[in-house]
Amino acid sequence: MKEIIKELTEAFGASGSEDGVRERIRQRMAGRADEMRVDPLGNLIALKKRKRQKGVQARRIMLAAHMDEIGVMISHVDEKGFLRFTRIGGVRPLTLLGSRVVFADGTIGVIGREKPEKQDEFPSIDKMFIDVGAIDKEHLTTKVGDVAVFTRPFSDLGQRLTAKAFDDRIGCAILVQTAVELETTPHDVYFVFTVQEEVGLRGALTSAFGVEPEVAIAVDVTTTGDTPDARPMAVSLGAGPAIKVKDGGMLAHPGVKSWMTDTADRLGLPHQFEVLEGGTTDAMAIQTSRAGIAAGVISIPCRYVHTPSEMVDYGDVQNAVKLLVGLLSGPADI
Amino acid sequence: MDATERLFKQLTEASGVPGYESEARAAIRQHLDPVAKIEQDKLGSIIGMKRGAADSPRVMLAGHMDEIGFMVSLITDEGFIRFVPLGGWWNQVMLAQRVVIKSSAGDAFGILGAKPPHLLDAEEAKKPVQKKDMYIDIGATSADEVKAAGVRLGDPIIPICPFTVLSPGKTYMGKAWDDRLGCALFIQALQRLKGQKHPNTVYAVGTVQEEVGLRGAKTSVYSVSPDVAVILEVDIAGDVPGIKPEESAIKLGKGPTLLLYDARMIPNLRLRDLVISVADENDIPLQFSAMGGGATDGGIIHLHNEGVPTVVIGVPTRHIHSHAGIIHRDDYDHALELVVKLVMRLDDSTVAEFTR
Numbered sequence: 001m002k003e004i005i006k007e008l009t010e011a012f013g014a015s016g017s018e019d020g021v022r023e024r025i026r027q028r029m030a031g032r033a034d035e036m037r038v039d040p041l042g043n044l045i046a047l048k049k050r051k052r053q054k055g056v057q058a059r060r061i062m063l064a065a066h067m068d069e070i071g072v073m074i075s076h077v078d079e080k081g082f083l084r085f086t087r088i089g090g091v092r093p094l095t096l097l098g099s100r101v102v103f104a105d106g107t108i109g110v111i112g113r114e115k116p117e118k119q120d121e122f123p124s125i126d127k128m129f130i131d132v133g134a135i136d137k138e139h140l141t142t143k144v145g146d147v148a149v150f151t152r153p154f155s156d157l158g159q160r161l162t163a164k165a166f167d168d169r170i171g172c173a174i175l176v177q178t179a180v181e182l183e184t185t186p187h188d189v190y191f192v193f194t195v196q197e198e199v200g201l202r203g204a205l206t207s208a209f210g211v212e213p214e215v216a217i218a219v220d221v222t223t224t225g226d227t228p229d230a231r232p233m234a235v236s237l238g239a240g241p242a243i244k245v246k247d248g249g250m251l252a253h254p255g256v257k258s259w260m261t262d263t264a265d266r267l268g269l270p271h272q273f274e275v276l277e278g279g280t281t282d283a284m285a286i287q288t289s290r291a292g293i294a295a296g297v298i299s300i301p302c303r304y305v306h307t308p309s310e311m312v313d314y315g316d317v318q319n320a321v322k323l324l325v326g327l328l329s330g331p332a333d334i
Numbered sequence: 335m336d337a338t339e340r341l342f343k344q345l346t347e348a349s350g351v352p353g354y355e356s357e358a359r360a361a362i363r364q365h366l367d368p369v370a371k372i373e374q375d376k377l378g379s380i381i382g383m384k385r386g387a388a389d390s391p392r393v394m395l396a397g398h399m400d401e402i403g404f405m406v407s408l409i410t411d412e413g414f415i416r417f418v419p420l421g422g423w424w425n426q427v428m429l430a431q432r433v434v435i436k437s438s439a440g441d442a443f444g445i446l447g448a449k450p451p452h453l454l455d456a457e458e459a460k461k462p463v464q465k466k467d468m469y470i471d472i473g474a475t476s477a478d479e480v481k482a483a484g485v486r487l488g489d490p491i492i493p494i495c496p497f498t499v500l501s502p503g504k505t506y507m508g509k510a511w512d513d514r515l516g517c518a519l520f521i522q523a524l525q526r527l528k529g530q531k532h533p534n535t536v537y538a539v540g541t542v543q544e545e546v547g548l549r550g551a552k553t554s555v556y557s558v559s560p561d562v563a564v565i566l567e568v569d570i571a572g573d574v575p576g577i578k579p580e581e582s583a584i585k586l587g588k589g590p591t592l593l594l595y596d597a598r599m600i601p602n603l604r605l606r607d608l609v610i611s612v613a614d615e616n617d618i619p620l621q622f623s624a625m626g627g628g629a630t631d632g633g634i635i636h637l638h639n640e641g642v643p644t645v646v647i648g649v650p651t652r653h654i655h656s657h658a659g660i661i662h663r664d665d666y667d668h669a670l671e672l673v674v675k676l677v678m679r680l681d682d683s684t685v686a687e688f689t690r
Contacts, residue, residue: 016600040602040689041641073595075624076580084580086595086626126580144583144622145594196600206641 001318002161004028005173006154009163012104014071014147015088015199018042020104021067025172025193032179033191043207044193048179053186059332062190062213062293063178063324064204064282065171065220066197069164070306071149072101074130074142081134083109083142085125089198093125095307101148107132107141109148150308159314160237166310168197170300170317171219178324185328197282204282208289215256215294215332218283219320221310222247222274222299233276237301238313240270241320244297249280250287255334256296263326269319274299294334298323335499338666339506341365341518343497346508349436351403352420352546354490358399358510362517362540369524370538378542379554384524386532391685393534393677394560394642395523396551396631397516397567398544401509402655404470404491406435409481413474415444417491421545425462427656432494433470439484443494444472493657504663505586511651511659513544515666516566519649523673533681541631548598551631555638562605562643562685564673565632568659569593569623569648582623584650587662589619590669593646596625598633602643604688609645612675618668623648643688647672 013021022044029036033046044067050058070089077083096111103109109130113123130148134140154163163169175191182189190211194203197220208216222242225233235242243260244252264271274297287295298320303311335343350358359380366372370382380399402421409415415435429448434441447469451459470491474480495509520538527536537558541550555563569591572582584591592609593601613620636644649669652660 016595017603019603038689039640040643041636042689043641073624075595075626076583078579086624088595088600145624199600200598202637203641205637206639210640 001173001177002156004176005161005170008169008173009154009165012102012149013067013069014149015068015196017104017147018067018195021172022193025067025176028176029179029191039207039210041203041206042195043203045207045211046179046191048182048185048189048191050186050188051184056186056331057333059187059215060190060211060213061187061328061332062192062208062211062216062286063175064192064194064207064216064218064286065175066168066194066203066282067172068195068198069149069167069169070198071147074144074146077137077140077144079137081132081137081140083130083132085130087125088147090306092306093123093128096128097123099308100151101130102151103142103146103148105141108151152308160311161314162309162311164308164310166302166312167221167305170221170312174219174317174320174324177321181321181325182328187328187332189328194282201282201285204285205289208286208293212290213293215334216283216286217256218281218286218295218297220281220297220299221302221305221312222276223305224301224303227303235272235274235301237303237311238315239272239301241316241323242272242274242299242301244274244299247276247280248278249284252296253294253334256294259332259334260296260298260323260327264323267322267326269323271323338522339499341521342506342508345514345518346497346510349490349492350399350401351405351490351492352400352543354436355399355542358514359540362399362521365521366524366538369528373557375553375557377550377553379550380540381554381557382524382538383535384527384538385535386527388533388682389535391534391561391680391682392558393536393680394539394555394558394563394635395520395536395673396539396541396563396565396635397520398513398542398550398631399517399540400542400545401512401514402545403493404433406485406487406489406491408487409477409485411477413476413480414447415470415472415480415485417470419465422655423465424655425465428465428468429463431657433491434494435472435485435489435491437484437489438486442472442483442485444470447471495658500660505660506663507658507660509657509659511661512568512654515568515649515651515661519566519670519673522670523677526670526674527677530678532677534677536677544631548629548631548634551634555635555642559639560642562680562688563632563635564676565630565635565644565646566673567630567646567648568651568654570654571650571652574652584621584623586650586652586660587664589621590665590672591621591623591648591650593648594622594624596628596630598629599636599644601645602688605643605645608679608684609647609672609676612679613672616671616675618672621650643685
């Protein structure tokens, strides 16, 4: 599974430019789904059809993981070929300085800054620029509107993994692996790889409308409280996938939450509960789609979210797959 | 004045703050009637349908009818009027401006009162006045006189700025370019498409209540259920003192703009690229803008149902969200050309390709 994780995290896919990620996922899902389609906003929707199982009521279940990652977009090019940019999603100045970014065509850029007013002052985004090593504006191929993302290779640290864009390629990888391991299911399971989550859950909104599920589970990352002097939070790397109770945008459906908890207990899988102060996931938009949908979230504990080097625990990832396979193999009566 | 200038005069001088768009809508209806089948949704947006050579794809051209303004919220005992802003106002562009209150008894003219400099102490002179402290003076000396003038709580208040052709000849000053210019574009686009075999059905939509949160877009897109949408808007011209090129590099007279990014929408990339090639093929100059802030009706429309491929085409405008903006005729003409040429290209297979 590490091979899928490496491939997906290293792919280019800022919000609105997810084509490359979608193609990779489409290839991985080929043969694992009965139907695949792309909706008008760009969401990839793969359906694995139900196989009747005695005594189990078939449900329409939507699994969602977002393909997009945070990035930057060129807003202005000056005479010398330096590029000013606006952010796509929650990019923080702190993580940009000294970083490298890569454009869709492979062009590499370095982030520089204007002279600070005071020593040690931290610059805001509008005081930074991207330098792609242009000799002058004439030789520059990069233009206004072009999009770049962090560039950073995937590294296997043994038990822990680090990469850019675990948010939320790890969710995509978990969905793909679940499709691989799930031989049959009594439900119609829609594996939905969404677009534009980082700019406001936009893909979840349209895909939930199209799929019209009865039950939905988003798989995404959550922050942790297990690093030096961290904001107190009862989520740690390695303690199992986190079952969301609440975040900044939703309360998980109690029925979905206990379905997850009971299944994890039954299978003897480690798990923890997540109460997140800020932030939210695709499940928020899905929950309020149409007449309302029972939705919950399986979160992968992740350190350093929205930086070029996010970190997850491989055991948490594998246990999330086991939990999903368990959930989809039995009754889903919420 | 030519037909376009007459249309600009009529549309920009019509009143229509959010929720009170009837006058602007009547003006738009007058021009759409001869070229389209008109409907109105239940929030007040106007929809003009023009069938071409095919029922599908359904192409939505949207501009919003509302303009920023105010509403009467309180009449003081002394006969002054307090107000709430409808849409985004910056307090520094408000003081001493002329406004008209559309009351039940007719027009009541007034100004936003400002303290004379003679009476300002040094501290006061440095600080911008807050909107909540501002008031409108319609020349009354008591609350009874205000009531006698027909002014009631809830009456709309509209900025005053007559349409003016400026000395260079190709630039125009007026209020409410945002977004009567978009309305002018869909009106003239339908006029130009008359008698042409455009391979689709066009829905020209004047939306209501954009300035208070894209509300008309929400209901009108439901009525139209488009396969593709083109939002017609103003864009922020940055070619004035105080705006750095990296804040906005858009210049008056250098062509319409294509919006690459805003706070609420990333355009469909294949539709975006089609706009660029249509502009190229027809020698239409095009500028590009990418803004971290701000949004258009596209923010709602592109998320309708399963999603709608959407782009925003803008006309550069100086001094938006104030009493008077300035636009350039060439930019408008080029935007119109671009919209018409684009619509001619939007057939079923092309539109299907956007979401393949």
